[in-house]
Amino acid sequence: MRSLRYERPADPAAAVAVVHDTPGAVFLAGGTNLVDHLKLGVATPDLLVDVSHLPLDTVEETADGGIRVGTNVRNSDLAAHPHVRSNYPMLSRALLAGASPQLRNLATTGGNLLQRTRCSYFRDVTTACNKREPGTGCSALGGYTRYHAVLGASEHCVATHPSDMAVALLALDAEVLVLGPDGERAVAVEDFYRPPGDTPERDTVLERDELVVGVRIPPPHTPLSTYRKVRDRASYAFALVSVAAEMTVADGTITGCRLAFGGVAHGPWRAHRAEAALLGQPPTESVFASAADAELAEATPLDGNAYKIPLLRRTVVATLRELDERRGRGESA
Numbered sequence: 037m038r039s040l041r042y043e044r045p046a047d048p049a050a051a052v053a054v055v056h057d058t059p060g061a062v063f064l065a066g067g068t069n070l071v072d073h074l075k076l077g078v079a080t081p082d083l084l085v086d087v088s089h090l091p092l093d094t095v096e097e098t099a100d101g102g103i104r105v106g107t108n109v110r111n112s113d114l115a116a117h118p119h120v121r122s123n124y125p126m127l128s129r130a131l132l133a134g135a136s137p138q139l140r141n142l143a144t145t146g147g148n149l150l151q152r153t154r155c156s157y158f159r160d161v162t163t164a165c166n167k168r169e170p171g172t173g174c175s176a177l178g179g180y181t182r183y184h185a186v187l188g189a190s191e192h193c194v195a196t197h198p199s200d201m202a203v204a205l206l207a208l209d210a211e212v213l214v215l216g217p218d219g220e221r222a223v224a225v226e227d228f229y230r231p232p233g234d235t236p237e238r239d240t241v242l243e244r245d246e247l248v249v250g251v252r253i254p255p256p257h258t259p260l261s262t263y264r265k266v267r268d269r270a271s272y273a274f275a276l277v278s279v280a281a282e283m284t285v286a287d288g289t290i291t292g293c294r295l296a297f298g299g300v301a302h303g304p305w306r307a308h309r310a311e312a313a314l315l316g317q318p319p320t321e322s323v324f325a326s327a328a329d330a331e332l333a334e335a336t337p338l339d340g341n342a343y344k345i346p347l348l349r350r351t352v353v354a355t356l357r358e359l360d361e362r363r364g365r366g367e368s369a
């Protein structure tokens with residue numbers, strides 16, 4: 037049996053200092069992902085630095101009309117927050133599409149962003165995995181790849197990131213607020229997740245001793261937004277593919293669109309090419325499909341996951357069609 041220490045620092049700076057000074061220390065929040073990894077032997081820390089009690093648990097409106105979400109806001113509380121439900125429905129829907137009510141009651145904002153891949157080889161310590169043990173190889177390549185990446189993967193890792201919330205935050209141009217030994221910094225969600233390249237063991241740009249203290253979301257462009265998740269079961273299953281979308285239309289022309297995908301890449305995937313293809317066009321099915329094709333032109337399927345490309349294409353079309361129909365009915369959220 038491995039011995040393991042546990043500490044509960046009094047404030048965020050103390051938590052950062054302990055992790056900074058202790059090799060083998062990691063932050064613990066709701067524990068819904070990390071504790072599984074302790075049991076599986078995927079994570080082998082010497083010290084758990086519990087941050088779940090720190091007073092970083094409020095949703096505050098900011099002067100510019102956006103919101104700041106403390107890292108310890110639970111997924112269920114964020115999904116149910118009246119301001120989030122009214123102004124950022126894609127975020128509320130993404131959160132509610134994740135896990136189960138019990139898990140969402142424990143899971144935190146920061147922990148959700150930093151949860152690790154569900155790749156079965158990553159979670160099975162008897163198999164080779166470059167993400168878990170750099171340099172050992174990738175068992176998924178040539179293995180079971182139904183859940184793996186079709187965009188942005190590398191020859192070292194084809195895992196996907198499982199967070200639904202992160203997909204919505206990416207589409208909303210959110211920033212992750214981080215406290216390190218030298219103070220606080222903000223990192224756009226778009227820059228937060230790293231492509232796997234030849235260092236897939238690092239999911240994000242976060243340093244080991246940096247604590248996520250919150251997320252800042254700019255004011256919404258339109259409250260007419262949504263999140264659509266396709267999965268093997270109607271609930272309690274990770275995304276095969278997912279789409280976070282908002283779209284504004286004026287005089288029969290798309291004047292704004294923000295689109296991000298989940299379940300297809302090492303992190304949430306911003307569909308910049310699709311967004312560019314939509315702008316200035318009429319909101320028709322063929323335009324939606326061409327936009328999806330523009331993004332998926334660079335997709336590289338593996339043996340087991342080629343189905344994700346037409347599935348994602350159809351999901352993009354269905355999501356944008358839904359938004360346009362709701363706009364046509366005069367719905368605002």
Ligand SMILES: Cc1cc2nc3c(=O)[nH]c(=O)nc-3n(C[C@H](O)[C@H](O)[C@H](O)COP(=O)(O)OP(=O)(O)OC[C@H]3O[C@@H](n4cnc5c(N)ncnc54)[C@H](O)[C@@H]3O)c2cc1C
Pocket residue numbers: 062063064065066067068069070071087107133134135136139142143144145146147148149150151152198199200201246247248249272273274275
């Ligand atoms: C059965 C099951 C089904 C699930 N289904 C879904 C799903 O469909 N969609 C989905 O999105 N998620 C799903 N999840 C994942 C769930 O959302 C995550 O487990 C949860 O969000 C993690 O949050 P936590 O607070 O429990 O993090 P923890 O488990 O405490 O931590 C997770 C990681 O984040 C790090 N960490 C935590 N807080 C901080 C911080 N403030 N700063 C820096 N590092 C930090 C920890 O060190 C650890 O590495 C599922 C989980 C389970 C067990």
